[in-house]
Amino acid sequence: MAQVLEFKLPDLGEGLTEAEIVRWLVEVGDVVAIDQPVVEVETAKAMVEVPCPYGGVVTARFGEEGTELPVGAPLLTVAVGAPEGASGSAASPSSSSSPSSSSSGKGSGSGTESSGGSGNVLVGYGTGAPAARRRRIRPDRLDRAVAEAPVSGTPVVEAQVVEAPVAEVLVAEAPVSDGPVPVVSPLVRRLARQHDIDLRRLAGSGPDGLILRADVDRAIRTAEETAAATARAAQAPARSRAKPSTPSAPVAAAPNGVAAAAGAERIPLRGVRGAVADKLSRSRTEIPDATCWVDADATELMAVRAAMNAATGPSAGPKVSVLALLARVCTAALARFPELNATVDTEAREIVRLPGVHLGFAAQTERGLVVPVVRDAHTRNAESIGAEIARLTELARTGKLSPAQLTGGTFTLNNYGVFGVDGSTPIINHPEAAMLGVGRIMPKPWVHQGELAVRQVVQLSLTFDHRVCDGGTAGGFLRYVADCVEQPAVLLRTL
Known part of the structure; x- marks a missing residue:
């Protein structure tokens, strides 16, 4: 029976705490070998291909290209132990379904987890085995393998939502509760925190009221639309009373108080550009x-x-x-x-x-x-x-x-x-x-x-x-x- 293991973004060394997903090298349903590169990430210092320490079938990916993830956040989940019809896959039954592999549920990507995975985290430090040809498992077999697999790490239901289209469900405002918030994904919590969304007021569309990323996304869109409508309503009376004047270039006030012309492009300071900005600023501040x-x-x-x-x-x-x-x-x-x-x-x-x-x-x-x-x-x-x-x-x-x-x-x-x-x-x-x-x-x-x-x-x-x-x-x-x-x-x- 297959076991779903979670592979987290490993510590890439040199004090780096986060990385941006540049390009996924595998899709959900692909068969991967031990130490096969699965994603290309950009840190503040370099582009790195991250190999997966497990061999098996990719059941979910966490984060789209361009998403920035902290070290320790889930990258993907792998069903270890070939399902029916997956013979000849990169993961051999003897290694991927062994007792030592089944007992490993940490999937942290650092250190040797089990005989089913090398635990290596950077290209050049792996076993040197050639990468297996990418294979796609039929959806019905993949679903059956995931349904039967005991989950280690993040529940598979959350992982499925990352890839599968979510049905449009109107998220009703839930009564505020003093109990625990039904959220299992740290990415969902981070997204809500960044947009000041109170998770206690959301009714999740997942099983048993689980709050998914799609629920938070809809709440963000609703809040933005409400704010825009309120702003338009407040500006309408003022425009009707205002006298005609000479047209001028529209100017918008940025959240940090910096004025910017309408249509101005904003480029995030992250990756190499962000690291350079931080180092130069520190140099001029300290030296x-x-x-x-x-x-x-x-x-x-x-x-x-x-x-x-x-x-x-x-x-x-x-x-x-x-x-x-x-x-x-x-x-x-x-x-x-x-x-x-x-x-x-x-x-x-x-x-x-x-x-x-x-x-x-x-x-x-x-x-x-x-x-x-x-x-x-x-x-x-x-x-x-x-x-x-x-x-x-x-x-x-x-x-x-x-x-x-x-x-x-x-x-x-x-x-x-x-x-x-x-x-x-x-x-x-x-x-x-x-x-x-x-x-x-x-x-x-x-x-x-x-x-x-x-x-x-x-x-x-x-x-x-x-x-x-x-x-x-x-x-x-x-x-x-x-x-x-x-x-x-x-x-x-x-x-």
Whole structure:
């Protein structure tokens, strides 16, 4: 006999507490294998494919695409133990219907639950078994399996409502009761709380008066329609008494008091954009930053790069980018000025100087600005740093960076010259202590060896936390970087 197990949104690590459903990879009725990815979610740091630790038939999905769920909320339910006619499914009878599998009803998605599921939560940490071909179980067999299955976790009746169309039932206002509210889904409670709906006044349309999401949705629509009708009725007498005036652009007052033109678009700050907004706001709130900048003649650096990339023979490696050379310059500068490879422990009121350089670099993607991190950059040469930057950039472009690859940086390099701008004042990537910004390299008139000449000039700007050092240290760091750009031989002396 099949058992319905509930799989909850697992803890994706790095302190993340919620994720947004981007794309479902399975449908209700599909047969899934252990560790098969079932949903693609977006956290504040990365896109992640979440594998299911159970093998069996998907009986319900919780949440539509675009829905944001907290960690621990139900994702889907799986009927473990193949029903009649489901032979050859991804879940073998010996593993999915074993006693140890039947005794597991937690479905938390963290840790090994039973022999019927691996308990793994992230792609790359699973058993490595190939994903089974998606199969659809006939509705009559699925219904029979679900009806016969003992429920573990959230009742199946609520799960069915997520997928099945709900008959239009007028929800009458129920008398207020002091007893428990007949709601089992945390999503329903959250939705009602967000819209100030009193669940005690709703009469549920589910079995035994169970309040379903459809009931809350109808209550929300009714409240909105009532509020709109009341507003129209209040405005009608005023419009009839008002004198004609010159038409003007309609302005609506937002709930937070911010005026907005009619038809203005509102974009939620969530996912990567929300995480960036929170980090930048925290940086400007907590860090007393200052910026210094200098123009540097990059002609010799560009010539050295061209010579490196033109080299042939067995010792010639892959092409080296300007960003890789500048990253190598940064690691050499941080070795001379370790004050900038630090962070501030505000609670202990201590400056923490870090032993290694984990170099972040800003990358613009379709999902927003991300900062992948090159681990142990101080131990790499320009070629190795360039290869790692290229690898991480490709992962960023495809949205496959893991949270671990986006955290732990100690210093950030921001090449905004790719946008065709000369300069900027970078905002420090909290909790780091400094960021070096690089503008575009372009020909400009420059005094070279006492004569006016056209040279390749770049503007370098350093934003630093004034708590970790004073202007002398920051200026010394930036001057060393500029000297290496103008005279690459200065860097060679430190290699």
